[in-house]
Amino acid sequence: MNLQGKRALITGGSSGIGFAIADAMLAKGAQIVITGRRPDVLSTAAERLRAGGGRVDYVAADVSTEKGRETTLKFALEKLGGLDVLVNNAGGVRAGRLEDTTEAEIRTMVEVDLVAPILLTRAALPKLRASTNGLVVNITSGIALVAAPFYATYAGVKSGLAKFGESLRRELNGEGVHVMTVYPGATDTPMMSSSRAGPELGFTHEPAAAVADAVIAGIEENAFEVIRGGEARAKMIVLNREDPAALDKRFLDLKSALGEAVRDHSAL
Template identity: 35%
Template structure:
């Protein structure tokens, strides 16, 4: 059977945060649709393994270790794309950081790190990539934000702050680029089973914070299979959709916030009260692996999330 023609056949895609998790899965989906892909992440060893994985699956792939918050990152990435593949057609801004903890344990630097990684870095890269995207017959920009960019969940304030800004940027870009031939898709995922709980940083009482976050990111009723999510994201980009919200819980939260914002905020306030307090000796920025070792959460609760993490390259708890 002849493969159905598609918008991404023979195109070039750059995916940030693509050494593991959702970014790596999106790279696989784009490669399956005929894209050449350039991977980008900070961890050079894991990035090399991801490139090898894609090549073994038959993809035309290359990679560049890169910290997106560096001022020269956009030019380095665009140069790598041009040297390996030619013009860029598809940009997926996916890289992110997750910090979990109550407000009293957070510092200004946590907010700055979140904003640099999830707002300013993708903004700089998008501006650098726009000449290529405008010149392409299939210029496509995909911004992976979060349900946290519409509904600010407690104990995730730096993340939510940056994702609100990311969502606004993405929606504004779609309006600004209307009529240029460049499509912009805003992705608002809820929790997904990628093993992200092991890559997060935890503040306050790390073991207690890890317990609720890891459970929520692993249980089927609250989280979504990441492979299904990657298929849905690439389909939405190919169809040039303005927005896609993933997971039933996220869709419900968006609708409730839209029709009853005050009620939603009250419910979030009740949720915040039920979450762990900072404790008598709050700690700052503890790695997921260390927080997992301190957590009373049974490993059976996170089994699906841990399994996904092993499959998709996340650190092990």
């Protein structure tokens, strides 16, 4: 897809990967609407994005609610006059042992990371199909490919989103709407600020701009998926499939330190 002139809606676009994708899309000539829950943060983000001369509008809404999704999509269609690209980027995480995770935290992850993108995509599909060259981009996580301990619910919902995208891609094949799935690794974003897991535990953070550049490249190549993490992640994916017990042993050796490092990791 050539992004010049394309109309894009990016959820969670006020910071982190969503902001970086918005910035990269603007550089390619797209028109953007970003959404998030905090009006002040959105306003600041929009001003920064507009500094490059691109067209950016924003709407404060919670896409995990029916009203928030309706508000978001209505605003985007009014500002853009249609929709070519939907980026489901908004997400939340609460790490730690499952028995220490509250029901409210679990339900929030399910609603924000899985239910919201499914329902927003469903609502947007008629407009994406009408564009005749529509695209859905789902931002999942590397944990959806190789699940780490202390992220049980997060791994479940992100892998669910990945399989939702895979199924939908095949459902929409030949109908003018493509679906691409993105698997970021640990990324230097506000969402990761409460995690103390570093390279010694396998969490080497890369800049959000690097993820965004890879997303843009994937869009331009009509890729099915974008996987971050390089050769190390690729080896883990193979090992997880061919010898999962070996990976279990590796995580067992790290489990105590990892549990301590991520027990306060929360961004909901």
